[in-house]
Amino acid sequence: MKAAEFDYIRADSVAAACEALAAAGPGEERKIVAGGQTLVPLMAMRLARPSLLVDIDGIPGLAGIDSVDGVVAIGAMTRQRAAELSPAVRSELPLLAKALRFVGHPQTRNRGTVGGSLVHGDPAAEIPLVAVALDAALEAESTGGRRVCPADGFFETPMVTAVAPDECLVEARFPVWNAGRIGTGFREVASRQGDFAIVAAAAQVALDGDGTCTRVAAALGGVAPRPVRIAALEDALTGTRLEDRAIDAALASVEAVIEPDDDLHATAAYRGRVAKVLLGRAIREARDEALA
Amino acid sequence: MSDRGANYRYVSRKRRAREDRRFIAGKGRFAADIAVPGMKHVALVASPHPRARIRSIDASRALESPGVHSVLTGDELSAETAPLFNGLDIPNVKWFPLAVGMTRYAGEWVAAVVADSRYLAEDAAELVEVDYKPLPAAVEIESLLDSDSPPVHPEHGSNVLVRKNFEWGPVEEDFARSEHTLAYRARWGRSSTVPIETFGVLSRWDPIREILDVWASIQMPNYQEQIANALGIPTNAIRVYNDVDVGGSYGVKRGIKHTVITAYLARKLGMPVRLIEDRLDNMSGGDAHGPDRLFDVTLAFDGDGTIRSMKLRAIDDVGAYPGRGPLQLGKPITALVGPYRLSSVAYEAISVTSNKTGQVPVRGFGQSPTNFMIETGVDLVARRLGIDRMELRRRNLIESHEFPWRIPTGTEYDSGDYRAVLDKTLDLADYDSLVARRDAARAAGKLAGIGIATCLEPGGGNNIFEQLLNEKLEITTFVESCLMRVDMHGNVTAVMSTTTSGQGHETLIATIAGEELERDPDSIRVTHADSLEALPTRSPVASRMAIVLGSATSEAARKIRSKMIKIAAHNLGVGEDRVEYQTGTFFVRGEPARKLEWNEIAGIAHRQFHRLPPGTDPCLQEFSVLQVPGASGQLPNEKKEIQLYPCFSFQAHIPYVEIDPGTGKVEVLDYAIGHDCGTVINPDIVRGMIVGGLAHGIGAALYEKFAYDEDGQFLAGSFVDYLLPSSHEIPMVKDVEHCTPSPKTSLGQKGSGEGGYLGAPAAIASAVNDALAPLDISLAELPMRLCDIEAAIHEKRTERTE
Numbered sequence A: 001m002k003a004a005e006f007d008y009i010r011a012d013s014v015a016a017a018c019e020a021l022a023a024a025g026p027g028e029e030r031k032i033v034a035g036g037q038t039l040v041p042l043m044a045m046r047l048a049r050p051s052l053l054v055d056i057d058g059i060p061g062l063a064g065i066d067s068v069d070g071v072v073a074i075g076a077m078t079r080q081r082a083a084e085l086s087p088a089v090r091s092e093l094p095l096l097a098k099a100l101r102f103v104g105h106p107q108t109r110n111r112g113t114v115g116g117s118l119v120h121g122d123p124a125a126e127i128p129l130v131a132v133a134l135d136a137a138l139e140a141e142s143t144g145g146r147r148v149c150p151a152d153g154f155f156e157t158p159m160v161t162a163v164a165p166d167e168c169l170v171e172a173r174f175p176v177w178n179a180g181r182i183g184t185g186f187r188e189v190a191s192r193q194g195d196f197a198i199v200a201a202a203a204q205v206a207l208d209g210d211g212t213c214t215r216v217a218a219a220l221g222g223v224a225p226r227p228v229r230i231a232a233l234e235d236a237l238t239g240t241r242l243e244d245r246a247i248d249a250a251l252a253s254v255e256a257v258i259e260p261d262d263d264l265h266a267t268a269a270y271r272g273r274v275a276k277v278l279l280g281r282a283i284r285e286a287r288d289e290a291l292a
Numbered sequence B: 001m002s003d004r005g006a007n008y009r010y011v012s013r014k015r016r017a018r019e020d021r022r023f024i025a026g027k028g029r030f031a032a033d034i035a036v037p038g039m040k041h042v043a044l045v046a047s048p049h050p051r052a053r054i055r056s057i058d059a060s061r062a063l064e065s066p067g068v069h070s071v072l073t074g075d076e077l078s079a080e081t082a083p084l085f086n087g088l089d090i091p092n093v094k095w096f097p098l099a100v101g102m103t104r105y106a107g108e109w110v111a112a113v114v115a116d117s118r119y120l121a122e123d124a125a126e127l128v129e130v131d132y133k134p135l136p137a138a139v140e141i142e143s144l145l146d147s148d149s150p151p152v153h154p155e156h157g158s159n160v161l162v163r164k165n166f167e168w169g170p171v172e173e174d175f176a177r178s179e180h181t182l183a184y185r186a187r188w189g190r191s192s193t194v195p196i197e198t199f200g201v202l203s204r205w206d207p208i209r210e211i212l213d214v215w216a217s218i219q220m221p222n223y224q225e226q227i228a229n230a231l232g233i234p235t236n237a238i239r240v241y242n243d244v245d246v247g248g249s250y251g252v253k254r255g256i257k258h259t260v261i262t263a264y265l266a267r268k269l270g271m272p273v274r275l276i277e278d279r280l281d282n283m284s285g286g287d288a289h290g291p292d293r294l295f296d297v298t299l300a301f302d303g304d305g306t307i308r309s310m311k312l313r314a315i316d317d318v319g320a321y322p323g324r325g326p327l328q329l330g331k332p333i334t335a336l337v338g339p340y341r342l343s344s345v346a347y348e349a350i351s352v353t354s355n356k357t358g359q360v361p362v363r364g365f366g367q368s369p370t371n372f373m374i375e376t377g378v379d380l381v382a383r384r385l386g387i388d389r390m391e392l393r394r395r396n397l398i399e400s401h402e403f404p405w406r407i408p409t410g411t412e413y414d415s416g417d418y419r420a421v422l423d424k425t426l427d428l429a430d431y432d433s434l435v436a437r438r439d440a441a442r443a444a445g446k447l448a449g450i451g452i453a454t455c456l457e458p459g460g461g462n463n464i465f466e467q468l469l470n471e472k473l474e475i476t477t478f479v480e481s482c483l484m485r486v487d488m489h490g491n492v493t494a495v496m497s498t499t500t501s502g503q504g505h506e507t508l509i510a511t512i513a514g515e516e517l518e519r520d521p522d523s524i525r526v527t528h529a530d531s532l533e534a535l536p537t538r539s540p541v542a543s544r545m546a547i548v549l550g551s552a553t554s555e556a557a558r559k560i561r562s563k564m565i566k567i568a569a570h571n572l573g574v575g576e577d578r579v580e581y582q583t584g585t586f587f588v589r590g591e592p593a594r595k596l597e598w599n600e601i602a603g604i605a606h607r608q609f610h611r612l613p614p615g616t617d618p619c620l621q622e623f624s625v626l627q628v629p630g631a632s633g634q635l636p637n638e639k640k641e642i643q644l645y646p647c648f649s650f651q652a653h654i655p656y657v658e659i660d661p662g663t664g665k666v667e668v669l670d671y672a673i674g675h676d677c678g679t680v681i682n683p684d685i686v687r688g689m690i691v692g693g694l695a696h697g698i699g700a701a702l703y704e705k706f707a708y709d710e711d712g713q714f715l716a717g718s719f720v721d722y723l724l725p726s727s728h729e730i731p732m733v734k735d736v737e738h739c740t741p742s743p744k745t746s747l748g749q750k751g752s753g754e755g756g757y758l759g760a761p762a763a764i765a766s767a768v769n770d771a772l773a774p775l776d777i778s779l780a781e782l783p784m785r786l787c788d789i790e791a792a793i794h795e796k797r798t799e800r801t802e
């Protein structure tokens, strides 16, 4: 478990990082390293063997959280733990705050970054799940300039995202829901605390004054090659009062969306059943919170 | 409350373990901390195939890689060394450190690369080209009994390594007169001890002095003997340093193949060579997996719950290279009927080989799977008869006045008060409120359960069971020794001859020596002699150090004490019987002013020959070597009856769990354990063993599994897939002691290194099954993964709605 040989550059600006990535030869595998919580173990096992490593840890301004005009913008290099403890995230993105507590352990969250988790794109990861649930916009930079990708479409297959090898993710922007009474729910099951979820479920609801649901976002992780929204369920529940019966009925639409797989820790059938259980719980949690 | 400590000054008193200081300060000295000039590093080339013929190995590119000194293959090594030790009589199963001609499991080491650093060695290892022809593998445990399963060792003729049938007591009669029988299956998954420190070894050959120096993270009997046999050099040409700290083991630190690789290379290259396993080496290729067992059991019992007899078949999948692993089918014969009054037992023990990593001894040497098997049956009987599980145990437990109690296999249990420990544990768990808590949780729609396991921890390591599985292993001597001296200033040094992997032997010896000599244990130096400077040790397996080394320490100290009394008597001008000794002073009974101090006697012994009683040897040094105590040291009789381990500790475990019915997730919310290991030497060490053992057992019950797919591919080679419980998964543990001293040891001590682990898997399984009882589900396969539990719940609920 010793990494293969690689070159290392510590970039002092995003532009410098992008130049370094662009300058690498076409056959060369180049990689940004942020918190290193995923990449470094993969390199130690030689499952990843970049010949060039561009460290973005020292770039001023790449970490930080801003809340402007109904959007919370989180710099790619922001540590997961910093996001979890941020007052802006807690008050305006409570769903993300809840989800972050399930990302690894405080020790890994102190190093791991929001951007690293998004670009890594594990189908069971919590941050990508919330990004999909809340329609986050993800901004990446290369020597060719900046572009913004919607979260929908950003996650392609397991560990493959829309970020190209010469791009650096700079920011994730999460829209804040303002209308009505907002509630959130996040549930997951993992073999042990801190493990990647076997299945994770995220829900956010808005209720109007008389308790009618005006908006709902529901998404699942761990049951498809990428985090998935359950649009039919969202449609079915909008306009209801989120009665238990309505929720249970709407959960039937989960099956059509998910494509769970077997792995060492759980069967596909398990994932399918548990997806509904957890999403049901997440929606109820969100409803109860909104009503409270 | 226990009655311990009443008469002791240091023993049983809460005192810091002396080893803690160096570990907490980060000053332990582990194998990887040891470096010698010119040392080279090994990386390994591992087979990606479960079973394959090796057509060729081309190392030419690797040899050109920077800093590389050598690439060793199995062909060369097997030509130059003898095969490694197998416990069974299987001469056609040849085990070499590197694969010869064929690989037998995914991860098996095929070549070893030596370079200036581990980085360079790994770079070069990637360049070794091995041409494999993959073959179908032998994987599923029951299929290994079939004559047409792919042969792991074709020369052996089948995948069955040993199959032995034993019958102790009137089995058929007991079955005939019992009112009920119950048959069940229990499956113990392939887990192990997975220490923080992987195995590491450094070998250096000195061609001038003709000595091989070995520093290793080792915990194994007969280590230097096995090295000598493999390399064909005299045992006294090998020096194993026993002062290397071992970072966890509980049986698995047995890197004989690693040692032979480095020792061979050190001799061949004339350079010190070290091999430190990384986690991948350790998990896939280190031959460090534990038992993997399938039990088929039938119990015979009466309507009142009296269990009379058991018929048992155990199949153990020992992987590709058996080593000592299969003997783990033998040790549980020591306590094959648990703490219960069965009058007969039939045992069929089958060891099979497969295309999986080799098996090593793991904490308890097969006893934990066996206890799980027994306790599963006892719970099933309770469920069948509708008798409370605690009550059923009470009816079957051996009672305190019945000791010594001889079980059908011929072993006598030394002492115990099982009911008292069970009662104490029920009190500790506050059982009535625990039941109320469970029932309230159930009423609220949860699945909740209370577990119970009452089980034994045999201690002392009288391994004559080996003979039951392999008649050729006619070994009946299992000794430990202690050398003790008092120097001219009166300072005490005790010398032991084994490594320590967390058991706190220095504390053990200092405490016992301090007690016997009435000296402050902190003033007593304890050292680890190397293998040339002391008698061989059986190594700290089977909780044998407290029992055998502890008794040897007592004996050496008592000899010192009587010699000092003799010198005192001579110098005080009285008979020995008139001299009394108290905390450092020797005086004439009734005349305390006529006295000599400890240091004065030490001075006389070392410097004043003229003041010694005639015929007394100068100086103060005594030695004790002890065989395992009790009626040991004999071969089994013609009925295969035999006294095995001498001492029997006991525990009662009562965990409380809740299960999320929607996800199958088990949470262990409470854990009470009562334990009796006779006289406790150091309470912190015993509690550490109990809690650590529980954690280990909870891992085996719910999380840990070295999984293979059906083709034999290894799936759990890192901590992402081999799930160790962390502190989040381990509840706060409440414990209570009880003390029934052993009549067989110097201070009444028994073993305590395994107990938590020997009962926790059974207890957790019992709790899960209690939680599932309202659904009429009973599971008996470990680990109980959340998805299996959920699937069972789902199936039952679907059945019920249909």
Ligand SMILES: Cc1cc2nc3c(=O)[nH]c(=O)nc-3n(C[C@H](O)[C@H](O)[C@H](O)COP(=O)(O)OP(=O)(O)OC[C@H]3O[C@@H](n4cnc5c(N)ncnc54)[C@H](O)[C@@H]3O)c2cc1C
Binding pocket: A031, A032, A033, A034, A035, A036, A037, A038, A039, A040, A056, A076, A077, A102, A103, A104, A105, A108, A111, A112, A113, A114, A115, A116, A117, A119, A120, A122, A124, A125, A126, A127, A163, A167, A168, A169, A170, A194, A195, A196, A197
């Ligand atoms: C013990 C443990 C438990 C964990 N448990 C969980 C869990 O439960 N849930 C979970 O979601 N994660 C978990 N993780 C993973 C953790 O959250 C990682 O921190 C995260 O996946 C990656 O973030 P990082 O900053 O460490 O990225 P790195 O490891 O540095 O990089 C990861 C990948 O992203 C790329 N990358 C990083 N930043 C950028 C950027 N700005 N632009 C372009 N590419 C970039 C890298 O090139 C690399 O391919 C766990 C990790 C550990 C060690």
